[in-house]
Every structure is written in structure tokens, then in C-alpha cells.
Amino acid sequence: MTVVEYKNDIIVIDMGFQFKEEDTPGIDYILPNTRYLEENKEKIRAVVITHGHLDHIGGIPYIMERIGNPPIYTRYLTALMIKKRQEEFPHLKPLDIKTIEKGERVIFGELPVRFFGVTHTIPDSMGVIIDTPFGTIVTPGDFKLDHTDGTPTEREAKEYEIFNDINVLLLLADSTNIENPGFSTPEKLVHKNLEEIVRNTRSRLIIGTFSSQFQRMIKIIEAAEKYGKKIVVEGRSMKNNIEIAIAAKMLEVKKDTIISAQDIGRYPPDRVIVLATGAQGEEFAALMRMANKNHKYLSINKHDTVVLSSSIIPGNEKTVQKLKDNIARQGAKIIHYRTSDVYIHSTGHANRGELEWLHRRLKPKFFVPIHGHHYMLRLHAELAMSLGMPENRIVVPDNSMIIEIQDGGEKIAALKEKAPAELVLVDGFAVGEAQEVVLRDRQMLAKDGMFVIIGSINVQTGKLRKSPDIISRGFVYLRESQELLHQTRFIIKRAIEEASSGMHPINFDYVKETVTDAVSRFLFQKTAKRPIVIPVILGV
Numbered sequence: 001m002t003v004v005e006y007k008n009d010i011i012v013i014d015m016g017f018q019f020k021e022e023d024t025p026g027i028d029y030i031l032p033n034t035r036y037l038e039e040n041k042e043k044i045r046a047v048v049i050t051h052g053h054l055d056h057i058g059g060i061p062y063i064m065e066r067i068g069n070p071p072i073y074t075r076y077l078t079a080l081m082i083k084k085r086q087e088e089f090p091h092l093k094p095l096d097i098k099t100i101e102k103g104e105r106v107i108f109g110e111l112p113v114r115f116f117g118v119t120h121t122i123p124d125s126m127g128v129i130i131d132t133p134f135g136t137i138v139t140p141g142d143f144k145l146d147h148t149d150g151t152p153t154e155r156e157a158k159e160y161e162i163f164n165d166i167n168v169l170l171l172l173a174d175s176t177n178i179e180n181p182g183f184s185t186p187e188k189l190v191h192k193n194l195e196e197i198v199r200n201t202r203s204r205l206i207i208g209t210f211s212s213q214f215q216r217m218i219k220i221i222e223a224a225e226k227y228g229k230k231i232v233v234e235g236r237s238m239k240n241n242i243e244i245a246i247a248a249k250m251l252e253v254k255k256d257t258i259i260s261a262q263d264i265g266r267y268p269p270d271r272v273i274v275l276a277t278g279a280q281g282e283e284f285a286a287l288m289r290m291a292n293k294n295h296k297y298l299s300i301n302k303h304d305t306v307v308l309s310s311s312i313i314p315g316n317e318k319t320v321q322k323l324k325d326n327i328a329r330q331g332a333k334i335i336h337y338r339t340s341d342v343y344i345h346s347t348g349h350a351n352r353g354e355l356e357w358l359h360r361r362l363k364p365k366f367f368v369p370i371h372g373h374h375y376m377l378r379l380h381a382e383l384a385m386s387l388g389m390p391e392n393r394i395v396v397p398d399n400s401m402i403i404e405i406q407d408g409g410e411k412i413a414a415l416k417e418k419a420p421a422e423l424v425l426v427d428g429f430a431v432g433e434a435q436e437v438v439l440r441d442r443q444m445l446a447k448d449g450m451f452v453i454i455g456s457i458n459v460q461t462g463k464l465r466k467s468p469d470i471i472s473r474g475f476v477y478l479r480e481s482q483e484l485l486h487q488t489r490f491i492i493k494r495a496i497e498e499a500s501s502g503m504h505p506i507n508f509d510y511v512k513e514t515v516t517d518a519v520s521r522f523l524f525q526k527t528a529k530r531p532i533v534i535p536v537i538l539g540v
């Protein structure tokens with residue numbers, strides 16, 4: 001999410017979320033912190049969504065109401081995807097979505113805004129051009145070039161002609177693939193290779209890909225029709241997106257091309273293609289269930305050919321490996337982009353060569369690299385400098401940084417002041433900042449387990465009535481730790497009785513704190529672990 005503010009007008013660009021990370025156990029998604037926007041909602045003129053990927057639209061159901069439901073401006077397909085997703089949140093107020101097209105011009109407050117079409121792995125992706133009195137702010141959003149040997153296609157060259165007479169004050173650009181040299185593989189090559197595979201495979205073909213790869217799904221379905229094969233679609237998001245593609249008239253399917261999984265047995269295996277979600281090894285997605293024989297109608301066998309037409313999203317290496325192992329265990333042939341000598345997947349993001357092309361084409365005065373790990377942002381800044389931009393015209397941002405263009409467009413600077421930045425987490429039905437405490441507990445529980453002490457004190461004497469009960473989970477196996485238990489009971493007894501003796505009435509909070517400290521310290525000395533210690537002390 002990027003926010004552009006000029007005088008009394010705020011324009012929000014994209015509203016995504018981030019998937020959970022290893023250090024956020026049990027959390028579904030991480031949202032951008034929108035407190036600044038909540039406090040300034042009367043200034044928000046528009047939310048502009050560049051394209052329909054979840055890291056750009058995923059936050060909409062959680063955030064829009066908090067910021068006063070401002071109008072959303074986006075292109076046709078993205079609008080359909082946002083609406084489809086919103087159906088899963090029936091309790092929310094309806095969104096005010098305004099469909100715009102590239103080439104259109106809209107005025108948000110005092111700011112005229114235009115859009116241009118970009119190539120990405122999802123159709124209707126667009127870049128945003130915001131005109132300010134000091135020059136123009138531009139972001140292409142997620143983009144790549146659909147080039148031939150480094151020359152953009154005619155269609156793309158036309159899209160970028162809009163910049164012939166724009167004085168670009170600031171460019172904000174995607175840095176995801178800055179580490180990859182040259183130009184990225186054009187998607188058309190992938191389509192050609194997939195069509196070959198559809199044509200030449202003499203067994204059942206199972207293709208796993210991202211459900212947001214509209215063009216690729218469409219090509220596969222078209223190839224299936226061309227070579228007389230049926231398609232089974234597996235996975236809810238895949239089914240949804242095929243419906244959207246048909247509604248958007250991007251795809252026309254013959255009535256009997258798509259068959260249901262139950263009917264698969266009615267066709268010879270070499271006449272059937274299964275199009276499935278889960279190429280990242282997601283546990284409950286169609287591919288994994290088919291590979292584990294947990295799917296009601298489909299299971300992978302040694303006659304099958306499985307194509308994994310996707311890259312591995314960083315962080316998913318282990319789950320993808322597990323998926324490949326499970327498929328291999330069934331004896332099927334696997335074609336993955338790593339093992340295949342033909343391209344069956346291409347990235348959606350510009351490689352270094354394309355980024356260089358963008359900088360040369362737009363000639364921005366100032367530059368802020370976005371999207372990607374901090375290290376990649378740095379590399380992107382270095383690329384800009386290697387093309388002649390002075391260092392003081394570049395700001396490498398961090399989350400919540402406020403960057404200001406000052407002196408009538410002569411200077412760019414990061415302010416000392418920051419926008420609120422605490423993690424906002426979606427945890428089941430709960431959304432909020434307060435979840436961090438919960439998160440810390442989960443991390444500790446996951447690491448060292450918990451240790452519960454139950455003791456009852458005689459309120460007259462301050463003595464324990466009997467030896468305390470101990471319950472632990474995920475810490476040590478108690479039955480085999482009798483000596484440790486014995487010593488811990490002794491520590492507990494001493495801590496409680498020292499804390500409560502001579503105290504009338506007994507301050508239970510104080511006793512609990514004392515016993516928690518003593519036990520935590522003792523367990524750490526003995527085991528080098530820090531389980532969460534929970535004392536339950538009753539007065540009788």
C-alpha cells in the first residue's frame with residue numbers, strides 16, 4: 001500500500017496483505033497499518049487498485065470500512081475480482097467501485113490522475129500517473145515487458161508513448177526481480193510450450209498453476225479444445241477465476257469441454273487434463289490432496305504427467321519439495337520449471353534489464369524503489385545511480401516511512417516522523433494491533449511449551465495444603481523427568497510459602513508473580529528452556 005498526499009487530498013494505491021511468516025504462528029494475514037488513514041479519512045479521495053493479485057486487493061475487506069469506504073477506482077477484471085472476493089464477507093457494507101479504463105483521466109480533489117496499461121501475469125494491470133503542480137508521480141505497479149529479445153512489443157511501446165511529454169517528478173517501481181539479469185521470459189513462450197505439452201502428452205495430464213494466471217489458464221483450455229481433450233478444474237479459486245474469465249468475455253468455452261471430477265472415468269486418460277491449484281504445496285489445495293490420495297475423485301498414479309507451472313514463492317521451498325516428493329511417490333512423471341529445459345513458467349515481475357529500460361524511458365527526477373526485501377530496494381537504488389541519478393534524489397523506503405518532496409519539487413527527503421507501523425494481523429475473525437501479545441505467547445508456546453502449576457493455600461497459615469499439581473505441554477516429558485519435577489515442587493512450595501507467610505489477607509497476584517519468577521528461573525537453569533509458566537493459586 002502506498003499513500004500519496006498533497007494538501008487536502010489523499011490517494012491510496014493498492015490495498016494488499018502479506019501472507020503469514022514463520023514468526024507469526026497461527027496468523028492468517030498481515031495487513032498494512034492504516035491508523036494514519038483512519039485519522040485522516042476525510043481527505044481520502046480514492047483508492048486506486050493496480051491489479052487483482054491478493055498482495056494488492058487482499059486487504060480491502062478488512063480495511064475499507066475503517067477508512068470510511070472511499071471509492072475504489074480500478075479496471076474491469078480487477079473490479080470483478082474484488083466483487084467476487086467481497087461475497088465472502090456478506091456482513092460488510094457494499095463497496096463503491098468505479099471501473100475506469102487506461103487512457104481515462106479522473107480528478108481526485110486537486111489531483112488529475114491517468115492510467116496506462118502494463119504487462120503482468122494478470123490482465124487489466126495498470127500503472128498510475130498522478131499530476132501535481134510540481135511534476136508527475138508515476139508507478140507502473142507490478143509490471144514486466146512482453147518483449148522480443150529486449151524490445152517491447154508494439155502494443156507496449158504504444159502504452160508508454162504517454163510518457164513522451166510527461167515530466168516525471170517521482171518514479172516508484174517494483175524491485176522484486178532486481179537480482180535477475182537481463183529480460184524476463186515472455187509469457188507467450190510459456191503458452192507455446194504448454195500447448196506443445198498438451199498436444200504431445202499421451203497420458204492424463206495434471207497441470208498445477210496459480211489461479212490468478214488468467215491468460216495461462218485460458219491458453220490451456222483453448223489448447224485442450226484444439227486437441228480434443230476435456231478439462232477438469234480443481235480448486236475453488238481456480239473455478240472462481242474461470243467463471244470470472246467467462247463473465248469478462250476473455251474466454252469462451254464449448255459446453256462440454258469442462259467436465260466434473262466425478263465424470264473423469266468416462267474418458268480415456270489421455271483425453272483429460274486436470275487444471276489444479278496448489279502448485280506451492282499448500283496443504284489443503286487440490287494437488288496435495290490428489291498426491292496424498294485424500295481427494296474424493298482424483299488420485300495421481302504412475303501413468304500421469306504432472307506439470308508444475310509456477311515458480312517457488314520464497315518461503316515455500318519446503319512445502320513444494322514435499323508436494324514433489326508425494327507426487328514422485330505415486331510414480332508420476334513431473335515437469336517442473338527447474339527440471340524442464342523448456343519454459344513452463346515465467347515471472348510476472350520485471351528483471352533488471354526491464355527495470356533499466358523503465359528508468360531510461362521515464363527519466364524520473366526522483367526515485368523510490370518499492371516491492372521487495374530491503375536488500376532488493378537497495379540494489380534497485382544502485383541501478384538508478386548507475387544510470388546517472390544522484391544519490392540524494394533517491395530514498396530507499398522502509399515500512400511507515402514518510403517521504404516528502406520539498407521546495408516546490410526541488411528536493412526529496414524522508415521525514416524523521418513516521419506513520420504508525422505496528423503489525424496489524426488477521427487472526428481468524430479478529431483484526432487488530434493488540435494481537436502482538438497473543439503472537440508472542442504463541443511463539444513461546446511453539447518454542448518451549450507451557451508449564452502450569454496448581455496449588456491451594458490455607459489462607460490462615462499461608463501454607464500449601466498439599467503438594468502442587470503440575471501440568472505441562474510441549475516442554476519436557478514429565479514421566480521421564482521425575483527428578484526435575486521433584487525439585488520444581490520444592491521450589492514452588494518454598495516460593496509460595498515465603499511469599500504468603502505472615503500476609504493477611506494474602507495478595508494472590510504477588511504470590512503468583514513470585515512463584516512464576518522462581519520457577520521460570522529454575523527451569524531455565526535446569527533445561528535451558530523458557531516455557532510459559534502459568535500459576536493457578538487457590539485460597540482455601
Ligand SMILES: [Zn+2]
Pocket residue numbers: 051053120142348
Ligand atoms: Zn501482481
Ligand SMILES: [Zn+2]
Pocket residue numbers: 053055056142
Ligand atoms: Zn504484487
